[in-house]
Amino acid sequence: MVKLDSRASWKPPIERRKEVLDLADRLEDLGTFPDQVKRLRCCGLIWTVAHSGQRNLPCNQRFCPLCRPRWRQREFRKWWPKIASISGQQGEVVALTLTRPLRSGTLVEQKTALRKAAARLFHRQPWKGASGFINQVGILLVVEIGTEGPHNGLPHLHLLVVGLEPGLALAAAQWLRDTWLEVNPDASPLGQDFSLCSGPKGFGAWLNYILKGFTIAPTWSDERLEAMLEALTDGSHRLTSSGLLSPRKGKPRSTAKARLKTHQAASVEVSFGHEGIDTSRQ
Numbered sequence: 001m002v003k004l005d006s007r008a009s010w011k012p013p014i015e016r017r018k019e020v021l022d023l024a025d026r027l028e029d030l031g032t033f034p035d036q037v038k039r040l041r042c043c044g045l046i047w048t049v050a051h052s053g054q055r056n057l058p059c060n061q062r063f064c065p066l067c068r069p070r071w072r073q074r075e076f077r078k079w080w081p082k083i084a085s086i087s088g089q090q091g092e093v094v095a096l097t098l099t100r101p102l103r104s105g106t107l108v109e110q111k112t113a114l115r116k117a118a119a120r121l122f123h124r125q126p127w128k129g130a131s132g133f134i135n136q137v138g139i140l141l142v143v144e145i146g147t148e149g150p151h152n153g154l155p156h157l158h159l160l161v162v163g164l165e166p167g168l169a170l171a172a173a174q175w176l177r178d179t180w181l182e183v184n185p186d187a188s189p190l191g192q193d194f195s196l197c198s199g200p201k202g203f204g205a206w207l208n209y210i211l212k213g214f215t216i217a218p219t220w221s222d223e224r225l226e227a228m229l230e231a232l233t234d235g236s237h238r239l240t241s242s243g244l245l246s247p248r249k250g251k252p253r254s255t256a257k258a259r260l261k262t263h264q265a266a267s268v269e270v271s272f273g274h275e276g277i278d279t280s281r282q
C-alpha cells in the first residue's frame with residue numbers, strides 16, 4: 001500500500017536555506033558527521049557571490065534541503081523523456097514497490113541486504129539471456145528508506161518498469177514480484193505494491209514520487225539521525241537503471257525529438273505543481 005504524493009514541494013530558497021542551517025546546527029551537536037556539516041554550511045550561498053565574489057557550489061548531499069529538489073527536477077527531466085520514448089503509444093509502464101519485513105541489524109546492514117536481494121533477481125534466467133526481459137523492458141530502481149507511514153524506518157525498493165509493447169512491462173513486473181516473494185519467503189504478499197500506470201501523467205506521477213529523495217528532520221532523536229546519516233552516506237548509488245533504460249542499451253534520439261520530449265517533460269512537471277494530482281492509492 002503506497003500513498004503516492006508526487007506534488008511539487010516548492011519553497012522559496014531563503015526558507016530552504018534556513019532548513020539547511022537548522023540541519024547543520026543539529027548535526028554539529030551530534031559531532032559524528034563534521035564533513036557533512038561543513039558541506040551543508042557552504043551549500044548554495046548565492047547571495048554572497050554579489051558581495052564578496054565568493055562562489056559556493058551545491059553540496060549535492062542527498063538529504064540537503066537545497067540540493068534535494070534540484071536533483072529531483074534534474075532526474076525527472078532526464079528520465080521522463082526516456083520512459084516516454086520507450087512506452088510510446090502502445091507500450092506500458094508498471095510501478096512496483098518491493099518490501100521485506102523489518103529485520104535486526106543497523107539501517108546500513110538492512111539496506112545492503114536489500115540491494116543484494118534485488119541484485120539476485122537480475123541474475124536469474126528469465127531476466128538475463130538473449131530473449132530475457134533485459135532486452136525487452138527498461139527499469140529504474142531506487143532504494144528508499146521510509147520516514148513515515150507503513151514504511152517508516154524500512155528500507156524498500158521502488159521500480160518503474162517500462163516495455164516496448166503491451167504486456168511486456170506487466171509480465172516483467174509480475175515476474176519480479178513473484179520471484180521477490182520466492183527469494184524472500186518472509187516477505188508478505190500484501191507488502192508488495194503493483195500499479196499499472198495510466199499514460200504519461202500516470203508514470204510521471206510515479207517517477208516524481210520515487211525521486212523524492214530523503215528528508216531528515218532536526219527534531220529526530222540522536223539515534224535516528226545517526227542511523228539515517230550512516231545509511232545515506234554509505235556510498236551506494238540511489239538510482240540505477242537497467243535493460244532498455246541502461247545507457248549501453250539506450251538508442252540515441254534525434255536532437256529535435258530530444259528537445260521536444262524535454263519540453264513535454266517540463267510541461268508535465270509544472271502541471272503537477274498547479275493541479276496537485278490526487279494519486280493516492282488504496
Ligand SMILES: [Zn+2]
Pocket residue numbers: 040043044058059060061064065066067068
Ligand atoms: Zn546542498
